[in-house]
Amino acid sequence: MPTRADVAKLAGVSESTVSYVLSGKRPISEATKKRVQAAIDQAGYKSNYAAAALAGGAPRMVTMMISNLFTTPSSRINGALVDGIVDGVREAGFHSVIWPVSNDDDADVNLLIKSNFSGGVILMNVKENDQRVHLLNRERVPFVVLGRTDVGFKYNYVDRDFENVDRIALSKLKELGHTQIGVLVSDTPIPQHLMTEASQLKMKLKAIDIPNSEAGGEELASIFKKEYRSITGIVSLLDAATIGFVNSAKEFGLSIPKDLSIIGVNMLESQAESTHPTISTVTFDAYEMAKSCGKMMVESIEAGKNNKKKRTELWVGDFVDRGSATHIQ
Amino acid sequence: MPTRADVAKLAGVSESTVSYVLSGKRPISEATKKRVQAAIDQAGYKSNYAAAALAGGAPRMVTMMISNLFTTPSSRINGALVDGIVDGVREAGFHSVIWPVSNDDDADVNLLIKSNFSGGVILMNVKENDQRVHLLNRERVPFVVLGRTDVGFKYNYVDRDFENVDRIALSKLKELGHTQIGVLVSDTPIPQHLMTEASQLKMKLKAIDIPNSEAGGEELASIFKKEYRSITGIVSLLDAATIGFVNSAKEFGLSIPKDLSIIGVNMLESQAESTHPTISTVTFDAYEMAKSCGKMMVESIEAGKNNKKKRTELWVGDFVDRGSATHIQ
DNA sequence: CTGTTAGCGCTTTCAG
């Protein structure tokens, strides 16, 4: 295995010069850059991760910990998350790997932490009061949680910003001229922040409490014109019921989106898509979310070096217009 | 972060002594062993992966490369493979991680190889004439393929040993007294090695060529007594057809396993299980297979250090008796 | 813009 010394000799420069053309951390003349690059190719040189990690301080590697990766069928959203993290981390100049946690005991986790070849850990699929959060925190390993769980102390995470999503949905409807809004819920009141937001926007919300099933949606459709005559916009927190509603709307003389604008909120991307291809949603871009999670992880690792502590919470939603939210007619 | 030097000071021994109690590579008195262990605990010492890798030569880490991990639904067999590799590798004193390959271009693979933090690569889900095999071979990275693909040169792999599986199936039937054997195939002749093996065991094989569907199996059941009166044992290469056959056998006056012994072969473990809970099979223990793959990987890495080359091919099947292969009556 | 040099923390001879 050729080392940076071999390359240096070949190129007729010093060892550090080789390092610097590789890292770009200091200006190098084009001429030497070329010579070094040629020498690298000729020697078939490959940088040694271990040596770099040793010399550079923390290892430039982040580890994704996904529990139950192989017992639950992987969903599309998981793929987007992994891809997002990989890209975010890579853009920050780190690598990322998945650490297989076959079972739920601590052995694997401990091994990862002990071996300490990883600069930080991204925790996914966190459970309620997840023990791994406690462990990571105790062992002072830099980590970021993709999601949230209540563990009794603060930590870095990236999660969906539900309130902002609601805000986007309502302002979108407002913008389209709707003020009388029905909120599809199931056995729960309208979330407080939705209420607050609505009053700021001078919109009227009316809870429409139905079972979250296709049947529930159909039934709503059957009575909608009678019961909710004044309502022109819908914010739906339900998936299955929305399918039922949309599918049977026409049958009951309700034309969507002509008579009614619908925006689904707080559904997972996959739910939203499977719900109905024509329902507009405020959804989450899982890939982008994961990407910022990756970036945050790296930042957090680098902050740790300088003993700077940072705590970040983050995320917003995106409006996806599929044609069911339209201007009031 | 405490280092081995801190521990040494605390325990009042030399640095190398600490290393040796950790690695167990030379005899240490119980007394100092205890003192060192106490110092390690007290200091909260953790070994540094990067430093160990640097000093020790090749990094003690193997990487699993699984393509399309997140676009295909993960199956149970994949989980078994990953778990097996992890355990096999761990028993050999190495760690293992999954390298996420989101797309099929070479960028991810190159990155892995360049960063060279991994002592070896286990390739899974290989495609025909897989380019990654060429790449790994060219870059002289130690690697093992879990599966097989034709690339025009030899490499280390672990795969199912189909011939041995057939051998096991036939000898099992022979042992039970069966000599007139039907072979369930679909649009293919009986494999050559099955024929060879049968003639050595002085058994008679008869191809039973049917569609591999439940309907195909049912139809076979309906005519079996008439058409294949002399046959007492079945070797099945088909999954769906076997289900259909077994399920409708009784209806056509065929009692399994009383009248007929059935052994499924060359099915994946998952297929075999889903085929029928009472069909005996010669199947593959995916976990064990993967485990030996992990061990082989580590051996291959360590052989590389001493410039010993080894080429290994491996696997056998296991007979799983679920009661449908019984003594001739 | 480039070279010299002191480590990073560990493994492994070599010398007791």
Place this chain on the structure above:
DNA sequence: CTGAAAGCGCTAACAG
């Protein structure tokens, strides 16, 4: 049974 010391290949001051 234990110590001392020489690196592994790289990064990052420090010194031009």
